[in-house]
Amino acid sequence: MWGDISIAFLLAFITAFVVTPYTIRLANKVGAIDIPEKRRINEEPTPRLGGIAVIIGFLVSCIYLLTIMALEKTFNPFGEEQYFHKLIGLLLGIIILAIFCYIDDVKGLPALVKLLGQTIAAVVVVSFGTKIDNLTIPFLEHTLDINNSIYIYILSVGWIIGITNAINLIDGLDGLSSGITLISCFSLIIVFTMNESPIIAIILITALAGAIVGFLPYNFNPAKTFIGDTGAQFLGFSLAVISILGTAKTYTLLVLISPLIILALPICDTLFAIIRRIIKGHSIKAIFAPDTGHLHHKLMKRGYTQKQAVLILYGISACLGMFAIILLESGIWKALSFALMVIAIIAVGYKDFFKVKVNKTERSKNNMNNTNK
Numbered sequence: 001m002w003g004d005i006s007i008a009f010l011l012a013f014i015t016a017f018v019v020t021p022y023t024i025r026l027a028n029k030v031g032a033i034d035i036p037e038k039r040r041i042n043e044e045p046t047p048r049l050g051g052i053a054v055i056i057g058f059l060v061s062c063i064y065l066l067t068i069m070a071l072e073k074t075f076n077p078f079g080e081e082q083y084f085h086k087l088i089g090l091l092l093g094i095i096i097l098a099i100f101c102y103i104d105d106v107k108g109l110p111a112l113v114k115l116l117g118q119t120i121a122a123v124v125v126v127s128f129g130t131k132i133d134n135l136t137i138p139f140l141e142h143t144l145d146i147n148n149s150i151y152i153y154i155l156s157v158g159w160i161i162g163i164t165n166a167i168n169l170i171d172g173l174d175g176l177s178s179g180i181t182l183i184s185c186f187s188l189i190i191v192f193t194m195n196e197s198p199i200i201a202i203i204l205i206t207a208l209a210g211a212i213v214g215f216l217p218y219n220f221n222p223a224k225t226f227i228g229d230t231g232a233q234f235l236g237f238s239l240a241v242i243s244i245l246g247t248a249k250t251y252t253l254l255v256l257i258s259p260l261i262i263l264a265l266p267i268c269d270t271l272f273a274i275i276r277r278i279i280k281g282h283s284i285k286a287i288f289a290p291d292t293g294h295l296h297h298k299l300m301k302r303g304y305t306q307k308q309a310v311l312i313l314y315g316i317s318a319c320l321g322m323f324a325i326i327l328l329e330s331g332i333w334k335a336l337s338f339a340l341m342v343i344a345i346i347a348v349g350y351k352d353f354f355k356v357k358v359n360k361t362e363r364s365k366n367n368m369n370n371t372n373k
Helices: 002-030 051-071 083-106 111-127 150-169 176-194 199-219 228-246 258-262 264-281 284-288 295-301 306-330 332-372
Strands: none
Touching (some): 002 051, 002 199, 051 083, 051 228, 083 111, 176 264, 228 258, 306 332
């Protein structure tokens, strides 16, 4: 198994790393360039089709490896779980989403049209059999049988659309959405392995991680290219679908909520953005109005650089992933003790770190004033 996982990672990594420079040329050719403006962080025009390389790296790795595994009969795509149909659904969903997002990156699309594309892609995936199944609540001998209910489709489509937008909305700094997704991938690999999840889910999440690692050298600050809506929405879409596949036939709530905990940072940032925009705009349409109230914007307003803000959010995401792993392996009390220790360490170190930031900011202002004099 680990040999296949290694191949999935390395093939996706190499493909994405090699293809990314070609996406930069493509972006320059078709005019998919992110121009600096008031709400933007970038100071220079930057290509924004890097996500295409991540998609290609992911697909090349998965198609090659799963084909080889099927030929070797170590993976049966036509078995009881009908993984062939689910993989076709995932592929069609990625293609549909990529078409909408590519048009958005090149020419721009209204928010409702982008939401329509996400909905179509999610419905296709769910209609091909990838959906949330039954739930068993711990400590209660009660199973929620929603397998044949309309709620299963609503819940599954809602989960996919929600995570797709959560990753897309957090894509505001160099390397942020790709790095957060990478950390989430590594956390899910551990959770899936511990849970003895289907090998297909482990292969898919590993290939996604490899493609991101191949792309990150071009995306980390200062970025040579942005991942764009094509890449950011693909990352969220893939995470959502793979998390469903990885928890299939698992009826323990702790396992099922692990992806929710691992992805808590982008989920919470998105929820706060929705609430903030509704309050500010006093209408549902205001949800789609961009703003500068995201967590990464707030960190930069406090004086942190892009790299520092991104690393802080990486750390939070890593802690959430570790919390989910400890919760699954050792139970709630050890997980809570870990969370309290992290909070205590942050509380002790935050004041000193913040003082350093304040002092640096004050010195910078003083130097500017002296220069002006």
